Each structure stands twice: as structure tokens, then as C-alpha cells.
Amino acid sequence: MKYYLTLLFLILFALSGCISPEMRTAKIAINERDYFRAIENLDRELARIPGNANVWFLKGYAYEKLSDWQNMSMSYDSSLALSDEFMSEIEQSISKLVSRYYRKSVMLFDSSLWDSALFYLDTAIIIDKSNFRLYRQAAITTYRGDKYDQAIEFCMAAIDIEPTIFAARDEASNNEKIAEPDFNMESRNVLLAIYHEQKDTNNVVEWSLNIMNRVEAIDGDPNDYLSSLDKLIEAYDAMEENVLAESAIMKAIEKFPDNIQLKLNLATYKSRSEDYQGAVKIFEEVLLSDPNNVYANLTIGTVLIMEKKYEESIPYLEAVIAEEPDNLSALQNLVSAYYNTEQIDKGSEVRKRWESLK
Numbered sequence: 377m378k379y380y381l382t383l384l385f386l387i388l389f390a391l392s393g394c395i396s397p398e399m400r401t402a403k404i405a406i407n408e409r410d411y412f413r414a415i416e417n418l419d420r421e422l423a424r425i426p427g428n429a430n431v432w433f434l435k436g437y438a439y440e441k442l443s444d445w446q447n448m449s450m451s452y453d454s455s456l457a458l459s460d461e462f463m464s465e466i467e468q469s470i471s472k473l474v475s476r477y478y479r480k481s482v483m484l485f486d487s488s489l490w491d492s493a494l495f496y497l498d499t500a501i502i503i504d505k506s507n508f509r510l511y512r513q514a515a516i517t518t519y520r521g522d523k524y525d526q527a528i529e530f531c532m533a534a535i536d537i538e539p540t541i542f543a544a545r546d547e548a549s550n551n552e553k554i555a556e557p558d559f560n561m562e563s564r565n566v567l568l569a570i571y572h573e574q575k576d577t578n579n580v581v582e583w584s585l586n587i588m589n590r591v592e593a594i595d596g597d598p599n600d601y602l603s604s605l606d607k608l609i610e611a612y613d614a615m616e617e618n619v620l621a622e623s624a625i626m627k628a629i630e631k632f633p634d635n636i637q638l639k640l641n642l643a644t645y646k647s648r649s650e651d652y653q654g655a656v657k658i659f660e661e662v663l664l665s666d667p668n669n670v671y672a673n674l675t676i677g678t679v680l681i682m683e684k685k686y687e688e689s690i691p692y693l694e695a696v697i698a699e700e701p702d703n704l705s706a707l708q709n710l711v712s713a714y715y716n717t718e719q720i721d722k723g724s725e726v727r728k729r730w731e732s733l734k
Contacts, residue, residue, distance in 0.1 A: 396421060402434060411438040429459035433466070440469060445502045474500045474507065481513070490521030508534045512563045524570045534563040541594055559594050561587070568607060577611040584608035598632065609641065618645055636662055640671055652679045670699050674706055681709045686716040702733055 398421040405414035418435045421428065436451030452466045481496035497514045504510065515530035539547065544557040564587045571579040587604040591597065605628050612621035622645040629638045643658035656679050659672040666672070677692035690713045696706035707730040714723030 396424065398424070399431070402431075406434065406438060409441070411441050414438045427458055429455045429461055432458065433462040436466070437469075440473075445473075445499060449503060449505065470504050474504045474510070477503070478510070478513070481517070485513075485517055485520075488520075490517055490523075493517050494521070506537060508538045508560060508563075509558070511537070512560060515563055515566050519566050519570065524574070527566060527570060531563045531567045534560060538563070557594070559590065559596065561590065561596065561600055564590065565600065565603075568604060572607050572610075575614070577614050580607050580611040581615075584611065592631075601628070601631070602635070605638075618648055621645055622649075634665075636666055636669070640669075643672070643675065647675065647679075652682070655679065668695065668699055670696050670703070674703070677706065677713075678709055681712055684716075686713045689713050690717070704730065704734055707733070 398417045402414045402417035402421065405411070405417065415435060415438050418431050418438070421431050422435075425431070432451050432455035436448050436455060439445075439448035439451055452470070455462055456466060477496045477500040481493040481500070484490075484493035484496065494514060494517050497510060497517060501507070501510045501514065511530045511534035515527045515534060518524075518530060519527040538544075538560040539558075541557075541559060544559055548554045548557040564583060568580065568583040568587060571583060584604040584607050588601050588608070591601040591604075605624060608624055609621050612618070612624070622642065625638055625642045625645065629635065629642060632638060639658050639662050643655040643662070646652075646655040646658065656676050659669075659676050662669055662672045663676075673692040673695040677689045677696065680686070680689035680692065689709065693706050693710040693713060696703050697710065700706070707726055711723050711727045711730060714720070714726060
């Protein structure tokens, strides 16, 4: 392919019976690698016939040889807008150039040279501005370099031009080089990470929900869903939106019914809203699969103490001490439970331990 395009020009030149002096001079200049002269004559030809896809293609090729990526891209786009005759050649050129600059950026990224890596990505983006993967990599690079504003811009650019879910699946099914559909989750995860670090609760809520909804739509990675849910709940906490937090957790439990942590979180919110019986019911479910769970045992024991059900509270509080002998809350409640069930010796012994630790 090294001289493919040059040979193409020679063939076109040989087969052209009636071409203008400008086109003839431009083709000769290209064969002589005098690209500036070629462009001058191609511009004259475009002034005469602006809608000639061949002229725009040749002009793009000349700019490519001059490494003028902006004008190359504009010229190739103009050619494709008029005709798909040169699509294959243009796609091959762009693919080769993007691959070259992307590889350079990855090498620099791996060396934590963020600014240098971004330079080559910027160049690749100029060459192929419709490639959402380049914007995404630029977002990751700027995020790693602590340039959050730029990272946000690159993330949004990647999301704006990403393919639809259907198109992503179609691309993967028709391309042996693509192992699985690219749903561009990374751009969303970078956005969420930035907003979370900045404690921007409104945007944390927006992008957590965006990721969770997308995971459901693509049947994606549960870890993406659960990680986003954690940040969503944290944001709702900061906003004192307990009802929304509880609702989000309940929806997640429907999706992941065996997830113990989700049940613990839901029980916590029920406790906050003073729905203690609801909380105890959930904690009891947790203990069926995790009988030594400290948080569940402690909360149930504490609720039973509040309800003056001292005898019933003791097994739960003792289970906490078995796992965490220095748990002050469990020790304090256990003192009360023992004294109120006339187990004075046990109560005194636990009281001494509690006082030595507090």
C-alpha cells in the first residue's frame, strides 16, 4: 500500500482524456511531492468546479502528506459529502494515522506523562473527530492528570457522539476484532468519579442514575450498578433525602435479592425513619444467611432493649461480643439486659469490662 495512492493518481491521470490544466498540474505536483503547488492548483480547480469529490480527495491527500491534519480532515469530509467514491482510501488513511498517534499516547499514558499523552490524543481527535473512543481516552488521561474540567468536557463529547446501544451491539456482531459491544460506560464512570470527588451532589445523583439505568438497559456489569448506587445513596444522605435513598435501595434489592449489604442499608434507613420493626424484620433476614453479622445483631439487640424486651435482646448482644469483644455499644446494652433479667453477676462483670474500655 506504500505507493497505492500515488499509483492511483497516475492511473487517473493516464485515463483522463479531458482534464483541466489545473488538475493536470496538481497531479503532476503530487507525483513530484510538491504538495504546496498541488494545493494551489486544486484550489483553482475548486474555484472553477467546487463540487468535485475527486479534487477534494486529492487536496486531502496533499494536506495529509504535509501533516496538516485540520485541513486534511476538512478536505476528506468535503469529498465524502459529495461522493463515497474514495471512502475506502480515506478510511484506511484515517485509521492508520489514528492508530499511530493513539499508540504513542498509550505509551506516554503508561509512563504517567499525562500532558504528552494528551497531545497525541488531541492530534488523533483532529484526524478523526467522530471517534468517541478517542474522546474517552482523553477524558481518562486528563482525569488522571487532575484536570477535571477538561476531563468533563471530553466525557461529554464522547457521550454526545457514542453509538446507540443497538449500533454498539451491531458493531460487535459484525466485527471479529471487537470482543464485546462498547457501551461507553467508562466515560460515565469518570464523570461520576469527578463529581463525587467534588461533592457535587446534584451531578452525582444525575450520573449515578444514568449509569444504573444504562446497566439495566444493556444488562451490564452489576459492579457498575452497585458502585453507582453507593454514590447515589451518599448524595441522598448529604441532601437529607432519606425517602429517595430508601426507594433506590429497595429497587436495587429487587435486582440483587441476595445482596446482604443492600438489605443492611435498607434496614438502616428504616431505623432512621423510626420504623424499627421494619428494620428488625430485614436484619432477621440477613441473619438467616449471615448469623454472625455484627451490625444486624447489634441493631436488633438495641431495638429490643428500647422496647424493654431484655431477655430477647441477650442472644443478639452476646453474638456481637463473640465477634467483637470490645464493642462498647453491645457491652453497654448487655449490662442493661443482664441487670433487668436479674443476672447481676454477669451484669457486673460486663459493666467492669465496659468501664475499662470506654
